[in-house]
Amino acid sequence: AQPEAPAPVAVPMRDLEWGQINFLHTTDTHGWLGGHLQEAQYSADWGDYISFTEHMRKKADEKGVDLLVVDTGDRVEGNGLYDGSTPKGNYTYGIFGQQNVDILCTGNHELYQEDTITREHRITVPHFKKSYIASNLDYIEPETGNQIPQAQRYTKFKTKNRGYTIVALGFIFDFDRNANNSVVIPVEETMKKEWFQSAIREKPDLFVVSGHVGLRMKEFEQIFKVIRDANWYTPIAFLGGHAHVRDARKFDDKAFAIASGRYFETIGWMSIDGIQKKSKDSASAEATVTFKRRYIDNNVLGLQHHAGVHEADFLTPHGRNVSKMITDARKALNLDHKIGCSPKDLWMTRAQYPSDTSIFSWLENEVFPDAIVNKERADKPRLTILNTGAIRFDIFKGAFTKDSTYLISPFTSKFNYIPNVPYDVAKKVIQLLNSGGSVFEAELNTKYLSIPEQMAPSPFLGREPASATHILPQFFDTSNGQQPLVADDTDDTDDNDEPQLVSGYTTKDDLGDDGDDAVHSPIKFYGVPNCVQSEVGFPEAADPETVDLIFIDYVQPWIIPALKFSGGDYDTDNITVYLNATLTDVIAGWVETHWTEGC
Numbered sequence: 001a002q003p004e005a006p007a008p009v010a011v012p013m014r015d016l017e018w019g020q021i022n023f024l025h026t027t028d029t030h031g032w033l034g035g036h037l038q039e040a041q042y043s044a045d046w047g048d049y050i051s052f053t054e055h056m057r058k059k060a061d062e063k064g065v066d067l068l069v070v071d072t073g074d075r076v077e078g079n080g081l082y083d084g085s086t087p088k089g090n091y092t093y094g095i096f097g098q099q100n101v102d103i104l105c106t107g108n109h110e111l112y113q114e115d116t117i118t119r120e121h122r123i124t125v126p127h128f129k130k131s132y133i134a135s136n137l138d139y140i141e142p143e144t145g146n147q148i149p150q151a152q153r154y155t156k157f158k159t160k161n162r163g164y165t166i167v168a169l170g171f172i173f174d175f176d177r178n179a180n181n182s183v184v185i186p187v188e189e190t191m192k193k194e195w196f197q198s199a200i201r202e203k204p205d206l207f208v209v210s211g212h213v214g215l216r217m218k219e220f221e222q223i224f225k226v227i228r229d230a231n232w233y234t235p236i237a238f239l240g241g242h243a244h245v246r247d248a249r250k251f252d253d254k255a256f257a258i259a260s261g262r263y264f265e266t267i268g269w270m271s272i273d274g275i276q277k278k279s280k281d282s283a284s285a286e287a288t289v290t291f292k293r294r295y296i297d298n299n300v301l302g303l304q305h306h307a308g309v310h311e312a313d314f315l316t317p318h319g320r321n322v323s324k325m326i327t328d329a330r331k332a333l334n335l336d337h338k339i340g341c342s343p344k345d346l347w348m349t350r351a352q353y354p355s356d357t358s359i360f361s362w363l364e365n366e367v368f369p370d371a372i373v374n375k376e377r378a379d380k381p382r383l384t385i386l387n388t389g390a391i392r393f394d395i396f397k398g399a400f401t402k403d404s405t406y407l408i409s410p411f412t413s414k415f416n417y418i419p420n421v422p423y424d425v426a427k428k429v430i431q432l433l434n435s436g437g438s439v440f441e442a443e444l445n446t447k448y449l450s451i452p453e454q455m456a457p458s459p460f461l462g463r464e465p466a467s468a469t470h471i472l473p474q475f476f477d478t479s480n481g482q483q484p485l486v487a488d489d490t491d492d493t494d495d496n497d498e499p500q501l502v503s504g505y506t507t508k509d510d511l512g513d514d515g516d517d518a519v520h521s522p523i524k525f526y527g528v529p530n531c532v533q534s535e536v537g538f539p540e541a542a543d544p545e546t547v548d549l550i551f552i553d554y555v556q557p558w559i560i561p562a563l564k565f566s567g568g569d570y571d572t573d574n575i576t577v578y579l580n581a582t583l584t585d586v587i588a589g590w591v592e593t594h595w596t597e598g599c
């Protein structure tokens with residue numbers, strides 16, 4: 001039987017504030033449609049979300065307001081429910097498709113592999129024919145080689161209850177690592193197209209810009225400026241993602257953006273009041289528009305609370321069926337098959353790097369020396385480089401399952417190397433990857449090696465100083481000892497009668513610090529470098545003359561320029577396969593042989 005997620009604990013809650021138009025928003029779900037089986041706070045599944053949405057749509061009808069459900073991409077890669085089947089997504093496309101989504105767009109993970117793009121084109125786009133928007137994404141038809149829009153460029157529709165006219169767009173950031181059967185048109189170029197110029201002159205009551213775009217990245221700002229120049233008073237709602245964070249950004253009094261986290265931990269809520277229906281002689285400049293936001297922890301207790309229904313009435317027949325689809329799929333994929341038992345929690349950002357509880361230190365010190373070995377080269381000293389972005393999730397103490405392997409790293413990247421690189425040259429590579437700068441051309445910004453949370457951080461995320469021994473990415477202040485990204489302002493000398501808070505997100509954004517629905521005590525997050533490196537087989541007495549320089553293939557575009565800058569003249573002809581296994585395989589193999597006892 002599928003293991004039951006632990007029951008969520010009741011916590012103090014902030015209610016949802018409804019407006020004339022309201023949004024429920026998911027982003028970067030990465031296949032986590034089954035919810036978090038090891039974290040009660042995020043344990044609701046896609047079926048529960050469908051039940052919730054059905055109650056909320058009813059509530060909107062009763063209030064005479066509108067509710068729109070939005071998803072902003074990266075639905076794939078990162079969970080066994082998607083990655084564990086052949087072909088990938090055998091179950092998830094059908095499960096996701098059960099939700100009635102009003103607006104959706106594409107993320108970069110839908111674009112890394114040709115077959116993912118094709119499935120998106122053949123399954124998701126036709127399923128959501130009216131709501132899928134691809135403002136800056138084209139598909140190359142395999143039969144003809146023709147370049148066609150992946151979906152409609154924009155939509156214009158009237159809302160159900162209030163009859164507001166909406167123009168909705170759907171963007172992806174200027175992503176350039178997409179596979180060859182797709183074309184991402186840069187946002188600035190897209191905005192010069194005739195269709196875009198007509199769309200922004202449609203005079204709707206509200207623009208909705210959905211996008212797989214981090215709120216602090218340049219693209220939404222560019223879109224805001226162009227729409228605002230042509231529409232001085234029309235409200236604009238942005239729904240973004242990609243950065244895996246909860247965030248809200250105010251562009252001006254009538255333009256506001258929300259990002260709703262990652263991995264189906266969060267359901268975002270945005271509500272807007274003060275929208276004026278356009279009369280023939282255009283909108284009034286006087287209208288005051290207000291935006292509210294809430295980040296909902298995705299668990300049934302909280303969803304029930306917001307839906308205002310009794311526990312026994314929460315699951316709708318449709319939602320219940322979808323939950324069953326998920327349970328059946330997990331069973332068919334054998335996702336709960338135990339590979340080993342983790343003796344402790346290992347964290348990506350909730351522990352300092354390096355440390356005993358850092359997942360990156362564990363990989364560097366235990367997994368890589370043992371598991372990334374080419375038998376023919378086993379006697380050679382070697383450096384193995386991994387970008388931290390290749391790791392996607394923490395490991396919890398206890399059962400490590402088939403599912404866990406995909407949660408930690410779903411990618412198909414393998415390990416390549418350059419043999420016999422002079423150590424004096426090779427040792428400089430990791431420093432350059434972690435400090436970036438002008439060594440690399442603009443498209444090789446080293447921030448793309450790191451975890452999404454660090455790529456375009458919000459100004460409210462604390463600045464993270466480096467530890468003494470490791471160079472951290474540029475945006476960190478390097479003056480002090482390592483500090484948590486979120487200050488722990490809880491008072492340990494707890495001498496009042498207030499209930500103990502459960503730890504969780506304590507988001508700060510452009511609207512303040514009251515966005516999270518559940519009142520939590522803060523969790524500390526620490527910064528990580530762009531890349532980590534394992535040194536293996538070094539002689540004890542002195543540095544080696546030469547080393548094998550091994551790296552996960554995602555990092556390859558940065559390796560040659562870094563070597564050049566360090567005095568090594570190499571090109572791609574010098575690179576060959578070191579280990580024909582993915583990081584997922586490497587970790588699974590190591591766990592199977594080393595974590596054999598304990599649960």
Ligand SMILES: Nc1ccn([C@@H]2O[C@H](COP(=O)(O)O)[C@@H](O)[C@H]2O)c(=O)n1
Nearest residue numbers: 108242389390411413448449450452554
């Ligand atoms: N083969 C890959 C693909 C991506 N990454 C890392 O993921 C980051 C993007 O993550 P999002 O979920 O925000 O799209 C990317 O910048 C890389 O760090 C990878 O390591 N290998």
